Structure formats: structure tokens, C-alpha cells
Amino acid sequence: xxxxxxxxxxxxxxxxxxxxxxxxxxxxxxxxxxxxxxxxxxxxxxxxxxxxxxxxxxxxxxxxxxxxxxxxxxxxxxxxxxxxxxxxxxxxxxxxxxxxxxxxxxxxxxxxxxxxxxxxxxxxxxxxxxxxxxxxxxxxxxxxxxxxxxxxxxxxxxxxxxxxxxxxxxxxxxxxxxxxxxxxxxxxxxxxxxxxxxxxxxxxxxxxxxxxxxxxxxxxxxxxxxxxxxxxxxxxxxxxxxxxxxxxxxxxxxxxxxxxxxxxxxxxxxxxxxxxxxxxxxxxxxxxxxx
Amino acid sequence: xxxxxxxxxxxxxxxxxxxxxxxxxxxxxxxxxxxxxxxxxxxxxxxxxxxxxxxxxxxxxxxxxxxxxxxxxxxxxxxxxxxxxxxxxxxxxxxxxxxxxxxxxxxxxxxxxxxxxxxxxxxxxxxxxxxxxxxxxxxxxxxxxxxxxxxxxxxxxxxxxxxxxxxxxxxxxxxxxxxxxxxxxxxxxxxxxxxxxxxxxxxxxxxxxxxxxxxxxxxxxxxxxxxxxxxxxxxxxxxxxxxxxxxxxxxxxxxxxxxxxxxxxxxxxxxxxx
Numbered sequence: 001x002x003x004x005x006x007x008x009x010x011x012x013x014x015x016x017x018x019x020x021x022x023x024x025x026x027x028x029x030x031x032x033x034x035x036x037x038x039x040x041x042x043x044x045x046x047x048x049x050x051x052x053x054x055x056x057x058x059x060x061x062x063x064x065x066x067x068x069x070x071x072x073x074x075x076x077x078x079x080x081x082x083x084x085x086x087x088x089x090x091x092x093x094x095x096x097x098x099x100x101x102x103x104x105x106x107x108x109x110x111x112x113x114x115x116x117x118x119x120x121x122x123x124x125x126x127x128x129x130x131x132x133x134x135x136x137x138x139x140x141x142x143x144x145x146x147x148x149x150x151x152x153x154x155x156x157x158x159x160x161x162x163x164x165x166x167x168x169x170x171x172x173x174x175x176x177x178x179x180x181x182x183x184x185x186x187x188x189x190x191x192x193x194x195x196x197x198x199x200x201x202x203x204x205x206x207x208x209x210x211x212x213x214x215x216x217x218x219x220x221x222x223x224x225x226x227x228x229x230x231x232x233x234x235x236x237x238x239x240x241x242x243x244x245x246x247x248x249x250x251x252x253x254x255x256x257x258x259x260x261x262x263x264x265x266x267x268x269x270x271x272x273x274x275x276x277x278x279x280x281x282x283x284x285x286x287x288x289x290x291x
Numbered sequence: 292x293x294x295x296x297x298x299x300x301x302x303x304x305x306x307x308x309x310x311x312x313x314x315x316x317x318x319x320x321x322x323x324x325x326x327x328x329x330x331x332x333x334x335x336x337x338x339x340x341x342x343x344x345x346x347x348x349x350x351x352x353x354x355x356x357x358x359x360x361x362x363x364x365x366x367x368x369x370x371x372x373x374x375x376x377x378x379x380x381x382x383x384x385x386x387x388x389x390x391x392x393x394x395x396x397x398x399x400x401x402x403x404x405x406x407x408x409x410x411x412x413x414x415x416x417x418x419x420x421x422x423x424x425x426x427x428x429x430x431x432x433x434x435x436x437x438x439x440x441x442x443x444x445x446x447x448x449x450x451x452x453x454x455x456x457x458x459x460x461x462x463x464x465x466x467x468x469x470x471x472x473x474x475x476x477x478x479x480x481x482x483x484x485x486x487x488x489x490x491x492x493x494x495x496x497x498x499x500x501x502x503x504x505x506x507x508x509x510x511x512x513x514x515x516x517x518x519x520x521x522x523x524x525x526x527x528x529x530x531x532x533x534x535x536x537x538x539x540x541x542x543x544x545x546x547x548x549x550x551x552x553x554x555x556x557x558x559x560x561x562x563x564x565x
Contacts, residue, residue: 107471111382111535113531206528209551
């Protein structure tokens with residue numbers, strides 16, 4: 001009707017469908033990879049190839065997780081993969097998602113149907129999820145340590161131990177801020193898993209894969225299964241890093257892997273360290289560029 | 292009246308009971324709304340319309356003040372025309388099929404009536420539903436048969452297609468699906484109708500006519516309208532529409548079907564359009 005259509009209006013269909021697609025590829029696909037990688041702290045306990053690094057199950061989990069992290073960090077063009085495969089798609093999905101979500105309203109009180117509640121939760125989980133992802137990436141990837149309880153800088157070489165510290169705020173117990181951050185992770189990750197599973201369900205309607213009510217129900221069971229499995233991966237990973245990992249033992253295992261990886265001990269000079277820490281802990285202060 | 296105080300069974304009907312009606316009133320477009328209450332004696336088998344008729348004949352509020360009769364719209368009184376759609380106890384439905392024995396079985400029960408919130412109020416419970424008819428025009432919800440000569444008989448339709456389309460054809464453009472939709476909003480200015488979310492009913496009507504042997508000639512134009520702003524992609528899949536549809540039209544299936552047609556149309560245009 002009006003001559004002057006905005007960019008958003010002119011490309012309405014394409015942008016809407018790209019928004020839908022980007023939630024599955026690459027973001028949803030990455031979420032699956034990321035959560036199964038994190039869950040290696042648990043499934044790694046059954047990884048017999050990690051037995052040479054640690055006798056105890058948790059140690060095998062730490063070694064397996066470190067092995068996974070090393071694999072990712074050794075991918076070629078890892079920064080470009082991050083930029084074009086993750087950050088830009090997530091920014092695109094988040095910005096458009098918020099623009100679309102604000103066109104909705106909430107009427108779950110009057111119309112308390114399951115579908116309506118899922119619709120509402122999809123938008124809520126989007127809002128919370130994007131804030132959580134920003135905190136997660138800013139603290140653990142971009143090194144905004146002033147936002148990390150205890151000021152721990154996450155190290156890709158000492159992945160499990162520094163992550164446990166960054167979640168708990170302390171090596172062996174939860175600080176108040178650590179508890180807060182751990183709860184943020186629990187809710188943030190759970191909401192994002194929901195967002196993906198429910199988005200997978202609605203995307204099938206959007207693209208017209210599921211038309212009949214029976215097809216939507218069948219696909220709903222598939223999406224719910226995906227959601228439950230991912231939730232199990234997410235919760236077991238969080239449980240592992242929050243409660244199972246012994247920071248000092250993990251550092252020992254990671255120190256051995258570091259040595260194997262780099263052919264030398266983890267650098268300990270210039271490390272402020274902490275008096276009660278054993279030697280490989282010193283490498284905590286090194287950042288990922290050392291690798 | 293005294294006999295009615297002893298909780299009558301839902302369909303007793305012998306004893307008159309009194310039901311309290313809370314009605315959201317408005318004197319005209321743009322005027323402020325206010326609540327008024329009425330105590331209505333209920334004979335057996337009353338519906339909301341018969342109660343509104345009683346109020347029209349006895350326009351006195353519960354606290355004894357004289358007021359104007361409450362205005363509402365209704366026509367068929369058998370849930371076929373959709374004119375008497377309003378929000379009853381917080382949910383949208385037709386008032387003619389809303390039985391007081393179900394909604395207010397006991398003496399002193401309250402029934403709350405409001406106009407639909409997604410359409411501009413003309414007066415009291417009467418709303419302006421012009422936008423829904425504009426939406427039907429937007430998706431060209433008709434079969435193009437106008438011409439200078441007879442086109443002869445239309446194509447045959449198989450029983451399965453007929454069965455699917457018959458259900459869709461029952462839509463009475465009542466507005467329930469729009470009222471319950473969290474993506475559909477009040478848009479008083481007709482200039483905004485073309486780009487605001489169109490709602491489930493016109494999407495379903497587009498499917499009805501796309502699947503018609505002759506109506507499919509306009510399929511591409513209908514999809515064009517539905518692929519733009521306010522079309523199929525603005526649906527948020529809350530699926531309230533199918534829950535509140537009084538005709539039980541599979542509106543979410545129509546949304547999925549139009550979504551599929553739009554996907555195919557987009558690929559067709561990209562790879563095949565000249």
C-alpha cells in the first residue's frame with residue numbers, strides 16, 4: 001500500500017524464514033554440540049581412553065572434557081567459525097526475535113491453554129536466553145573477569161577447573177555470587193533448551209512440514225524427546241562442574257594434558273597464584289592466547 | 292424468590308433465581324468504558340441474549356439507578372452468524388449459545404459481559420468488525436468467475452477435498468480466533484490493517500479458496516498477500532484460535548497448510564519465476 005516500505009517490510013518473508021532457519025542451523029545445531037561437549041564431564045567417566053590420565057571417574061571426565069575443548073580450539077579458522085557460525089547468527093536471531101516478540105501480547109490468564117503457555121514461555125526464554133548468552137560469552141570467552149565470581153579467567157587449557165571456579169566463585173565451595181551465577185546458569189541453560197525444543201516444534205508449522213493436528217502431535221513428541229535429552233545433557237554438565245569436579249585434582253589432570261599438548265609444563269611465571277594452590281594452578285592466569 | 296436460595300440443581304428451572312450481570316459499557320466510539328451491574332431473574336433455559344433482552348426491557352442497575360438499555364448485536368440466535376460474539380466471563384464466544392444454567396447455575400452467581408477487545412467498540416457490547424471483511428478482501432477470499440461469457444461448469448471435486456473444504460467453509464467470521472490471539476491487536480485505523488496480523492480466519496479462508504478448482508487461479512495472489520507483513524509469518528503458534536473456534540474449524544492446520552504453500556511459493560519464485 002504505502003510506497004515507502006521499510007527494509008523489514010520489503011524482505012518480510014525472507015527475514016522471517018531466515019530467523020526460523022537460523023534457530024535450527026547453525027544455532028540449534030551448535031547448542032547440541034555445545035551441550036554434549038559440556039556433558040563429557042559426565043559421560044567422560046565411562047571413557048576408558050581417558051584412564052591413562054586419571055584413575056578416578058571424575059578425573060576421566062575432566063580429561064575427556066579437556067580433550068573435547070582442545071579439539072574445538074584446534075579447529076582451523078576457529079575465530080571465523082565463531083564469528084560467522086555463532087556470534088552473527090545469534091545476534092541476528094536475537095535482534096529479530098526481540099523485534100518479533102514485542103509484537104505479541106500475553107493472555108495466558110484468560111486463555112490458559114498449553115499452546116498459549118508455550119508461546120509465552122518461548123518469548124520469555126528468548127529474552128532471558130539472550131541476556132544469559134551475553135553474560136556467558138562475555139565472561140568465559142571474551143574474558144570480562146570483573147563479572148565472574150572470584151574473578152576467575154576461564155582457560156581453554158584448564159577448562160574444567162577454571163569453569164568450576166567461575167561457577168562456584170571458590171575452588172571448594174560456593175560463594176554468594178557463585179551461587180547466584182550457578183543458578184543463573186541453571187535457569188539460563190534450561191530456558192534455552194526449552195526455547196530450542198519448542199522452536200523446533202513451531203518451525204515445522206512455520207515451514208509447513210507439519211500440517212495435520214496428528215502430524216503436529218507426532219512431531220511434538222520428537223521435539224519433547226530432543227528437549228528432554230538436551231536437558232539431561234545440560235543438567236548433568238552443570239551438576240558435574242558445580243558439584244563433582246575437584247579443582248585441584250582437575251588441575252593436575254589438565255596439567256598433564258597441557259604438557260602432552262605443548263611438550264612443556266604450563267608456564268607458571270608471572271602468575272600471581274594463590275598461596276594454597278599447587279603448581280599447575282599457576283597456569284590459571286595464562287589466557288588462551290598462550291596456547 | 293425465597294425458594295431459590297436453597298441451591299437449585301442446574302436445570303431445575305422451576306424456581307426463578309437471580310443472576311448478577313456485570314456489563315462493560317461504553318456510550319460510543321472513543322468514549323470511556325464503565326461497569327454496570329444488573330440483577331436478572333432467570334427462567335429455565337435462559338441464554339445471555341434473553342438476559343440482555345430482559346435488561347433492555349428493565350434498564351435499571353443493581354443499585355436501583357435508571358440507565359440506558361445495553362446495546363448488543365445479534366441475528367441468527369443459533370451460533371451460525373457470529374454477530375453476537377462477546378467476551379463472557381473473560382473468554383470470547385457467542386452469547387446466543389451461552390446458557391445461563393451452565394454459566395450461573397446458582398442464585399446470586401455472576402456473569403461478566405464485555406465487548407471484544409480487538410475491535411473498536413461502537414456502543415456497549417457492539418463492536419465494529421469491518422476489519423475482518425477487509426481481511427477477506429486482502430486474501431481475495433472468493434472464486435473468480437466474473438467475465439463476459441459463461442465459463443460453464445466448474446471442475447469436479449472429490450469427496451475428500453470436499454470434506455476438508457466443507458469444514459473450512461463453516462467459518463462465520465465471528466472474530467473469536469482473533470480475540471483470543473496474542474498476536475492480533477486492536478487496530479482502529481484502517482490504514483494499519485494491511486500490515487497488521489491478519490488473524491487465523493482469513494488464513495483459513497485463503498486455504499479454502501486455494502483448494503477450490505476454480506478459486507486456485509488466485510492462489511499466487513493470495514499467497515502474495517499472506518507472505519507480506521501481517522501475513523502467515525506473524526502467527527506465533529500459540530494456537531488459541533483453534534481452541535476457541537465455535538465451529539471447530541482446524542485453523543492451525545490451515546496455518547500449517549498456508550505455511551507450506553508459502554514455502555513452495557517462495558522456492559517457485561526463486562527458481563522458476565521469470
